[in-house]
Amino acid sequence: MTSKISTTMLTKLKQVLGITGTEQDSLLQLVLETVCDEIFNYCNLDQMPVLLENVAVRMAADMWRSERYGSEQLPPAAKSVSRGDVSTSFDTKPIGDIRGVKDIVDNYKVQLQAFRKPRW
Template identity: 50%
Template sequence: MLDQLKLLLGISGEEQDAVLTFVLDAVTDLVLSYCNLDEIPPRLESVVVRMAADQVRSEGYGQAAAPRTAQSVTRGDVTVSYGSNASAAAEITGAGKSLLDDYRSQLNAFRKVRW
């Protein structure tokens, strides 16, 4: 799954393997817990990889911290405002949205009821 994740993210080399493995493990644990499974079925692996890719992109794992920029600049009676990457990401994903939200319907097909 690591090779598939690197392919999706356009990463070559092994510099980020530790971070990507961590994210894959975390997403795998999340899916196993949600679905009440002991191991990931082969048909669910692609969903786990896509979820991990979304997590890496949204959290910016393995990337240097973004430089701080001015949010607003005023010159005379002209004001220019710039948004941050964090605010743009929040607008795209929505505040309080869980990683599971986008994949819940796919995961429900594999979910086992616990008694």
């Protein structure tokens, strides 16, 4: 079985996320494959239509950000700051309202619907 994703999709994902180098390529590939699997399952497809590749890249970027992949490179963030009697806490939820790949699929249903085939 051939890979579900093209090198073009990987390159586009890296551009969208501002990633250079190849250190994270295997993790990026995993994220793209996960998104493609979800697209295949939702749309009942065996192959990625060319017209869905950019949608898959955007979905993978959303997944990367919401699941905070690559965040091990970010400096630790303060969760609260105290100055005298004043204390401020910061929200540590994932970026945006996305909570997983199902929510990502739900956010892109309009684009995916055109490619959906009925199951028999």
